[in-house]
Amino acid sequence: MIFKGVRNGKPYRDHGLTTRDWAKIPPRQFRLDQLTTVTTALALDKLLSEDSTFYGDLFAHVVRWHGEMYLEDGLHRAVRSALRNRHVIHARLLDLDALHPEGTSPAVGPGVGGDEEDTAPISRRSAAPAPPRPRADAHGWTEPPDRRATR
Numbered sequence: 001m002i003f004k005g006v007r008n009g010k011p012y013r014d015h016g017l018t019t020r021d022w023a024k025i026p027p028r029q030f031r032l033d034q035l036t037t038v039t040t041a042l043a044l045d046k047l048l049s050e051d052s053t054f055y056g057d058l059f060a061h062v063v064r065w066h067g068e069m070y071l072e073d074g075l076h077r078a079v080r081s082a083l084r085n086r087h088v089i090h091a092r093l094l095d096l097d098a099l100h101p102e103g104t105s106p107a108v109g110p111g112v113g114g115d116e117e118d119t120a121p122i123s124r125r126s127a128a129p130a131p132p133r134p135r136a137d138a139h140g141w142t143e144p145p146d147r148r149a150t151r
Helices: 019-023 044-048 075-083
Strands: 027-031 035-037 060-065 068-073 088-095
Touching (some): 035 075, 044 075
Parallel strands (some): 035 068, 060 088
Antiparallel strands (some): 060 068
């Protein structure tokens, strides 16, 4: 068996990460037999294409949710690695378990619970408001007296 499991669809809600957000996560190695795919379809033309990652992220995307690791993006790269007898891929990990410790994880799926916050993407939710940003001129030094007079 190549993967731990195969399922059709994500068991967790949309996390709302953009390509730029994913790029901030450092890649690491994952064994294919630890990953559950969230896609059942495999396009042979993408699998055989040499430049399939030309416009996308070079690394696959893995999401940890409730202790399981799901291959969200990069199925074709993972299968290509398996066909070459490589049982490890490099991927970026979004750890939803770390974002929402046990017992505080939001319910699965949109509309669960019926309020607006339940359907908001995970990355846009925050526990406390962000601290106020410093003013643009709050750099810690003052202008010389001769320059202040000309304003």
